[in-house]
Amino acid sequence: MMDRLSAVQKCVFAIILAGMVMLVTIPLLFFITVSFSNATEMTQFPKRMFPSGEVTVYVEPEEGGKYELFYDYKDGNGYTSIITTNSASKLEKHFARQYAVTIDGDELLEEFAKTRTEGAREFTFKKDMFYNFRQFFKIVPNAGPALKNSIIVSLYTILISLSLGSLAGYAIARYKFKGREQINVGLLIVRMFPTVGISIPMAVMLIKMGLYDTMLGLAFLYSIPNIALTSWITSSIFIGINKELEEASFVFGANSVQTFMKITLPMAFPAMAASSMYSFLTAWNDTISALILTNENQTLALVVYKAIGTTSSGIQYAAAGSIVLIIPALVFTFIIRKYIGQMWGGVEL
Amino acid sequence: MSYLEIKNLQKKYTANGPLIVNDMNLSIEKGEFIVFLGPSGCGKTTTIRMISGLEEITGGDITIDGESIVNKLPRERGVSMIFQSYAVWPHMTVYDNIAYPLKLQKLPKDEIKRRVEKAAEATEIQGLLKRYPAQMSGGQRQRVAVSRAIVVEPRLFLMDEPLSNLDAKLRVTMRTELKRIHTQQGSTSIFVTHDQSEAMSMADRIVVMYKGKIEQIGTPMEVYQDSATRFVAEFIGTPPTNFFDASIIKEGKEIYAKGEGFYYKVPASLHQALADYVGKEVDMGIRPEYIGISPQKKEGEGYLCDAEIDFIEPQGSHSILITRIGTNQNVKIHTVDYMDMKPGTKVSCYVKNEMVMFFDRETTKRIK
Structure with a gap:
């Protein structure tokens, strides 16, 4: 039975909790808003908390069939003139770039023609919410293949580190052998090396092996720390699995392969799922090693990194790219979340 | 030839290490219920x-x-086995747990179903077949383990301290249950325990083990009343046998056991056995219920000494009196006659029914 909290305790607890949640969610929310913002919204201050769905412009008719457009019009005060034109193509480009509104230029001119009779007025257009995302893939032409590369390298990394790491974990948990403790600590030391430090010698090795600029080569690098981590996580789970459960299987007619497949593996599955998440995240989020070890076959994280690093005006596109990067990681974590819960005591072993 | 024969069995864990099981010989008949009894580390589980x-x-x-x-x-x-931790697989339902050995034998589905249900019926868990072990109590899991063990119709039924994880009350119930299932199945069973009351109540024969060796094999009554070694006399019985240092003295025709604080006339039935020990030191053992007391001075046949009662532990059906005799500061006396005796009472102690045991100091074997 848990202790009941007094009202004051509850209050303090709620405030602390809310503070912590806000600390995490506000930057994330801001980031999401940026990815849905158009270029004009990017220059505004203060920034919006939630993405807007519409764009309102104030149009005044001018001589020579031209129209003057104002944005951020407030009761006639403080508005800014953005463009004065009568060209349909110019208008179309302006709306797409500045407002993320994809609409035909001639259509706009037709609309604005109303001001000739009715006088200057406001027009509201629907924003194309996924303009930045489309634009990201347009600006970064290799983003599509990079997404595919990222998925491939993540799967390789999971496969390599899970197969080798869990076997090592099993050996550490179940067998007594010389140097067991040293290997255990050694695994941890491997994990301490910054991947970037290993990247240079790895690059030389991979070139010799003909694996430079391949996803398999990159996966080897990512597997180095993750084999260690996987064996640590799984060995603690294997230790937690009572040996008698396996012995019972032997006595009741199973051979060692059957025992491993039907008894040990299903029980260790949560741990494996959890460590596969770590492997996935390493491979998915890394940029610096990918920068060193790849040339043409870049990963998505690297592409996004480059997009952010080389642009000064298109932050919203890079933000959209980052959201693209986050989604698969979120989906993956969501799928295996119940196993992670099991790993920390959801199931009695 | 017996059903199960163990000949000169030895076990070492490391090449130069000690013998965990040292030259064990044992014959077990079909249908017997054998209990291996001993303190932890005696080699019974091994x-x-x-x-x-x-x-x-x-x-x-x-x-x-x-x-x-x-x-x-x-x-x-x-063989089939019941483990101390039950070893019921947590990721399988009760049905799958019991059916596992049969599935591995690739039996037809309807036969598996029939046999699983029969085994579940024997342990009264028919209603739990769809549950997972995590949803069950310790006793129920124990029953699943038993069902799984009997479903394979084994040649030999091994139980490794199966009741030690249960609470005291359930342990006693399961004890009877296991014995009932053993009789129903007509199986041959070996049961390992360090709990002597479990051993006494279940066994056809008890194998008392100590330091990798068999100390005594016998029926519960034999190991209790007729302990073969000092270890058996000490290990079996609550409270355990009282021991005294004694030297054997011959005076004329009589033999006396003389110790600090007592001078006991050895009954004639032991004269021959003790003949070789005259003038030597031995261990004398008397079970708590064979020390009689009398508030009146009572010398004569079986007289041991006079003593003063220090403490009294009432148990309801009987009481345990604690006193000092010679160097033994903790002599326990089981009494039903003087259950509310006051501490400090002076009494005469005597040996009932000549139930005294002498043990060789060197070999620890009983002298008889």
Whole structure:
């Protein structure tokens, strides 16, 4: 039975909790808003908390069939003139770039023609919410293949580190052998090396092996720390699995392969799922090693990194790219979340 | 030839290490309920693990029905086992747990179903077949383990301290239950425990083990009333046997056991056995219920000494009196006659029914 909290305790607890949640969610929310913002919204201050769905412009008719457009019009005060034109193509480009509104230029001119009779007025257009995302893939032409590369390298990394790491974990948990403790600590030391430090010698090795600029080569690098981590996580789970459960299987007619497949593996599955998440995240989020070890076959994280690093005006596109990067990681974590819960005591072993 | 024969069985965990099981010889008849009893580390669990094949043997032989099983894998031996932790697989339903050995034998589905249901019925868990072990109590899990063990119709039924994780009350119930199932199935069983009351109440024969050796094999009554070694006399019985240092003295025709604070006339039935020990030191043991007391001065046949009662532990049906005799500061006397005796009472102690045991100091064997 848990202790009941007094009202004051509850209050303090709620405030602390809310503070912590806000600390995490506000930057994330801001980031999401940026990815849905158009270029004009990017220059505004203060920034919006939630993405807007519409764009309102104030149009005044001018001589020579031209129209003057104002944005951020407030009761006639403080508005800014953005463009004065009568060209349909110019208008179309302006709306797409500045407002993320994809609409035909001639259509706009037709609309604005109303001001000739009715006088200057406001027009509201629907924003194309996924303009930045489309634009990201347009600006970064290799983003599509990079997404595919990222998925491939993540799967390789999971496969390599899970197969080798869990076997090592099993050996550490179940067998007594010389140097067991040293290997255990050694695994941890491997994990301490910054991947970037290993990247240079790895690059030389991979070139010799003909694996430079391949996803398999990159996966080897990512597997180095993750084999260690996987064996640590799984060995603690294997230790937690009572040996008698396996012995019972032997006595009741199973051979060692059957025992491993039907008894040990299903029980260790949560741990494996959890460590596969770590492997996935390493491979998915890394940029610096990918920068060193790849040339043409870049990963998505690297592409996004480059997009952010080389642009000064298109932050919203890079933000959209980052959201693209986050989604698969979120989906993956969501799928295996119940196993992670099991790993920390959801199931009695 | 007996059903199960263990010949010169030995076990070492490391090449130069100590013998965990030291030259064990044992014959078990079909249908017997054998209990291995001993303190922890005496080799009893190692022995049944060697019988089941989970532990390799260092030397000797084990045969079932005249056929050696030592080179067979556990699954080929036709034995089943109940483990201390029950070893019920948590990721399978009760039905799957019980059906697991049958599925591995690739039996037809309807036969598996029939046999699982029969085994579940024997342990009264028919209603729980769809549950997972995590949803069950310890006693219920224990029943699943038993069902799984009987479903394979084993040649030999091994139980490794199966009741030690249960609470005291359930333990007693399960004890009876296991004995009932054993009788129903007509199986041959070996049960390992360090709990002597469990051993006494269940066993056809008890094998008392100590430091890798068999101290005594016998029925519960034999090991209690007729302990073969000092260890058996000390280990079995609550409270345990009271021991006194004594030297054997011959005076004319009589033999006396003389110790600090007592001078006991040895009954004639032991004269011959003790003849070689005259002038030597021995251990004298008397079980708590065979020390009689009398508030009046009572010398004569069986008289031991006079003593003063220090404490009294009432148990309801009887009381345990604690006193000092000679160097033994903690002599326990089981009494039903003087249950509310006051501490400080002076009494005469005597040995009832000549139930005194003498043990050799060197070999610890009983002198008889």
